[in-house]
Amino acid sequence: MADPEVRTPTGSLWRMEKAQLQTLMEKLTQQGYTIIGPRIQEGAIVYDEVHRISDLPIGWTDEQDGGSYRLKRRGDEAFFGYAVGPHSWKRFLHPPVFSLGRTRRNGQGFEWTPPADPPPRYAFLGVRACELHAIAILDRVFMGGPYVDPVYRARREALFLIAVQCTTAGGTCFCASMGTGPKAPPGADLILTELPDAFVVEIGTERGAALMAEIPCTPATEADRAAVEAHLEETARSMGRQLDTADLPALLYRNLEHPRWEEVAQRCLTCGNCTMVCPTCFCFTVEDLSDLAGTQAERVRRWDSCFTTAFTYTAGRPIRQSAKARYRQWLTHKLASWWDQFGTSGCVGCGRCITWCPVGIDLTEEVRAIRETDGALAGERR
Amino acid sequence: MIAQAIPSYALDLFLPRPFQVTGVRRETPDTVTLRLRSLHGDSLSFQPGQFNMLYLFGVGEVPISISGVHPKTRDLEHTVRAVGYVTRALVRLRKGDVVGLRGPFGRGWPLEEARGRDLLILAGGIGLAPLRPALQYLMAHRRDYEQIVLLYGARTPADLLYPTELERWRGRLDLQVFITVDRGDEAWRGHIGVVTTLLPLAERFLDLRQAIILMCGPEVMMRVAARELENRGVAPEQIFLSLERNMKCAVGFCGHCQFGPAFICRDGPVFPLPQIRPLLEVREL
Numbered sequence: 115m116a117d118p119e120v121r122t123p124t125g126s127l128w129r130m131e132k133a134q135l136q137t138l139m140e141k142l143t144q145q146g147y148t149i150i151g152p153r154i155q156e157g158a159i160v161y162d163e164v165h166r167i168s169d170l171p172i173g174w175t176d177e178q179d180g181g182s183y184r185l186k187r188r189g190d191e192a193f194f195g196y197a198v199g200p201h202s203w204k205r206f207l208h209p210p211v212f213s214l215g216r217t218r219r220n221g222q223g224f225e226w227t228p229p230a231d232p233p234p235r236y237a238f239l240g241v242r243a244c245e246l247h248a249i250a251i252l253d254r255v256f257m258g259g260p261y262v263d264p265v266y267r268a269r270r271e272a273l274f275l276i277a278v279q280c281t282t283a284g285g286t287c288f289c290a291s292m293g294t295g296p297k298a299p300p301g302a303d304l305i306l307t308e309l310p311d312a313f314v315v316e317i318g319t320e321r322g323a324a325l326m327a328e329i330p331c332t333p334a335t336e337a338d339r340a341a342v343e344a345h346l347e348e349t350a351r352s353m354g355r356q357l358d359t360a361d362l363p364a365l366l367y368r369n370l371e372h373p374r375w376e377e378v379a380q381r382c383l384t385c386g387n388c389t390m391v392c393p394t395c396f397c398f399t400v401e402d403l404s405d406l407a408g409t410q411a412e413r414v415r416r417w418d419s420c421f422t423t424a425f426t427y428t429a430g431r432p433i434r435q436s437a438k439a440r441y442r443q444w445l446t447h448k449l450a451s452w453w454d455q456f457g458t459s460g461c462v463g464c465g466r467c468i469t470w471c472p473v474g475i476d477l478t479e480e481v482r483a484i485r486e487t488d489g490a491l492a493g494e495r496r
Numbered sequence: 497m498i499a500q501a502i503p504s505y506a507l508d509l510f511l512p513r514p515f516q517v518t519g520v521r522r523e524t525p526d527t528v529t530l531r532l533r534s535l536h537g538d539s540l541s542f543q544p545g546q547f548n549m550l551y552l553f554g555v556g557e558v559p560i561s562i563s564g565v566h567p568k569t570r571d572l573e574h575t576v577r578a579v580g581y582v583t584r585a586l587v588r589l590r591k592g593d594v595v596g597l598r599g600p601f602g603r604g605w606p607l608e609e610a611r612g613r614d615l616l617i618l619a620g621g622i623g624l625a626p627l628r629p630a631l632q633y634l635m636a637h638r639r640d641y642e643q644i645v646l647l648y649g650a651r652t653p654a655d656l657l658y659p660t661e662l663e664r665w666r667g668r669l670d671l672q673v674f675i676t677v678d679r680g681d682e683a684w685r686g687h688i689g690v691v692t693t694l695l696p697l698a699e700r701f702l703d704l705r706q707a708i709i710l711m712c713g714p715e716v717m718m719r720v721a722a723r724e725l726e727n728r729g730v731a732p733e734q735i736f737l738s739l740e741r742n743m744k745c746a747v748g749f750c751g752h753c754q755f756g757p758a759f760i761c762r763d764g765p766v767f768p769l770p771q772i773r774p775l776l777e778v779r780e781l
């Protein structure tokens with residue numbers, strides 16, 4: 115193997131022919147990674163196992179707006195010419211359903227058998243800047259506190275990350291407002307930017323360097339560099355949405371009784387779609403199941419949503435009974451209390467919750483409405 | 497500390513260990529105290545005010561405060577009131593049965609910080625359970641504290657927890673115990689009314705403005721008591737209360753127990769009032 119120090123040092127930029135992405139995928143497979151990347155399923159670009167470049171959504175893009183998503187052909191053969199779809203990488207790091215263990219009675223007590231399968235080794239291909247931020251946020255949630263979640267950690271530590279910076283902003287994107295894109299933050303092993311005829315590859319880590327050392331590529335030119343910068347600027351300029359984040363936690367905290375919560379609750383179906391598609395919403399529930407004879411039982415954890423009434427069931431009733439209380443919890447958690455809990459925003463501006471809300475509720479619009487009537491109190495309006 | 501005691505790389509964090517019921521004491525018609533001992537010789541050290549997750553095979557798991565420790569066997573006690581699916585099954589357990597246990601979790605009462613001070617303990621209903629190990633600790637280290645007053649309210653005389661112990665505590669000269677019920681019965685000669693009506697009695701023994709106040713009970717009771725205490729010149733910094741929310745993981749991951757910025761399982765259940773005060777006044781938070 116070539117010496118990565120010499121060949122492709124961290125931070126260096128390379129030009130890679132598009133077809134070489136196939137070689138890169140093969141190398142990852144040889145190294146034992148399961149590659150997860152974008153592919154078209156049921157009318158959307160989702161993340162699933164990919165084996166070759168023809169699995170990618172070549173030539174497709176997505177048109178997004180509040181409550182609407184549509185695939186459309188592009189005029190070119192771009193591999194990554196879309197924004198983000200309904201899936202996020204969360205589902206691979208924090209599985210939607212996970213069996214924590216099975217147990218059977220033995221003598222006086224009982225004994226647990228934890229899951230036998232070794233945790234998967236994933237390589238994520240096509241991670242957006244906002245999604246790298248989302249993963250960094252989940253790192254804080256599951257690994258940054260007094261306890262560490264073994265389920266998340268096992269998947270996270272084995273992870274190989276290939277970022278692809280956006281050259282198209284989606285109709286509901288606002289990463290530029292959140293400071294989470296379109297430029298990829300540090301953390302990925304490789305950072306790709308797609309030009310019409312090639313990828314520009316930035317080496318993010320030693321691991322990334324070792325992999326790129328095996329892929330035919332040439333040093334990126336000044337023109338390549340300039341093209342990357344131009345793309346990022348153009349993407350930042352074409353954000354579909356904007357959010358003024360100035361003093362946002364304080365704004366929400368002092369407006370917990372604002373009439374807007376009641377107003378949005380009139381529209382919200384409390385379906386929880388927004389929490390399912392959000393790349394950082396992490397809540398789950400734990401279910402204990404047993405067979406009919408009561409000799410075996412299982413403990414399963416499953417994604418949950420703060421939009422269900424059962425979520426806060428305490429002392430004979432749900433604490434957050436009204437839709438207003440549940441929407442308020444969600445939004446203030448994302449944009450305010452997340453800061454207190456994890457030292458970061460819980461929102462990365464990916465726009466998924468806007469696109470996949472069946473009634474098109476838009477958090478940027480909700481925040482704007484509150485900001486414009488800061489201090490209004492429920493009951494004051496006629 | 498809690499963080500080091502828990503293995504971080506194994507699923508053990510989420511899988512309860514078997515504990516045997518070594519004794520059951522009926523406290524009231526719907527409440528029992530279970531005494532539990534590890535089947536694997538685990539010994540738990542805990543702070544008064546911390547809780548465990550108690551699991552019934554295939555049925556479910558609920559947060560229950562540690563309500564004491566048996567002086568001789570060191571078995572852990574848990575006082576459970578039957579209110580729903582899991583707790584109804586827990587109160588039916590008999591000696592010899594096995595439950596699962598994870599814990600201890602959370603932050604307990606600030607007993608170290610309260611050294612050398614007067615203490616006022618306010619309990620409502622099952623809220624006496626997490627305060628009982630604090631009282632046991634205080635009685636064992638009585639000289640380290642000044643005046644100690646317990647105010648305890650229950651619905652009816654039949655709902656009073658730990659009746660024998662209450663009698664014993666009442667007999668002590670170094671502990672003032674005042675009890676009230678919402679509704680008396682023929683035999684009841686004591687106070688009737690909410691627990692805050694006992695505050696003037698407490699003030700005969702201690703200066704509220706200098707005391708540390710520990711409270712646990714229904715949230716409305718605590719809200720009213722906090723206001724009442726502040727009206728009497730108590731600073732919010734002196735008041736500590738234990739909160740309750742739905743809990744599924746107890747380690748800050750599942751999100752269920754959130755109360756504004758706090759995860760009650762991890763940052764509580766005991767909080768100094770200033771940390772949560774504005775939130776206490778918000779409905780449906």
Ligand SMILES: Cc1cc2nc3c(=O)[nH]c(=O)nc-3n(C[C@H](O)[C@H](O)[C@H](O)COP(=O)(O)OP(=O)(O)OC[C@H]3O[C@@H](n4cnc5c(N)ncnc54)[C@H](O)[C@@H]3O)c2cc1C
Nearest residue numbers: 428429558559560561576577580581582583625740741742
């Ligand atoms: C930190 C803490 C300490 C507690 N200590 C004690 C104690 O010492 N003794 C005692 O009897 N009870 C205690 N509780 C309350 C006890 O956990 C609930 O009564 C119990 O969870 C009810 O479960 P259930 O299945 O019987 O009721 P159901 O009504 O059937 O419960 C359905 C669901 O709601 C949840 N739930 C319902 N009520 C509560 C509640 N009050 N608090 C939290 N989750 C709830 C349950 O976990 C379950 O998921 C404590 C709660 C907390 C948070």
Ligand code: SF4
Nearest residue numbers: 392461462464465467
């Ligand atoms: S709150 Fe909405 S826009 Fe923000 S990260 Fe979650 S899904 Fe994306």
Ligand code: SF4
Nearest residue numbers: 382383385386388471
């Ligand atoms: S905001 Fe939209 S997606 Fe979220 S719960 Fe309400 S209706 Fe569902």
Ligand code: FES
Nearest residue numbers: 746748750751761
């Ligand atoms: S109980 Fe899961 S976060 Fe507190």
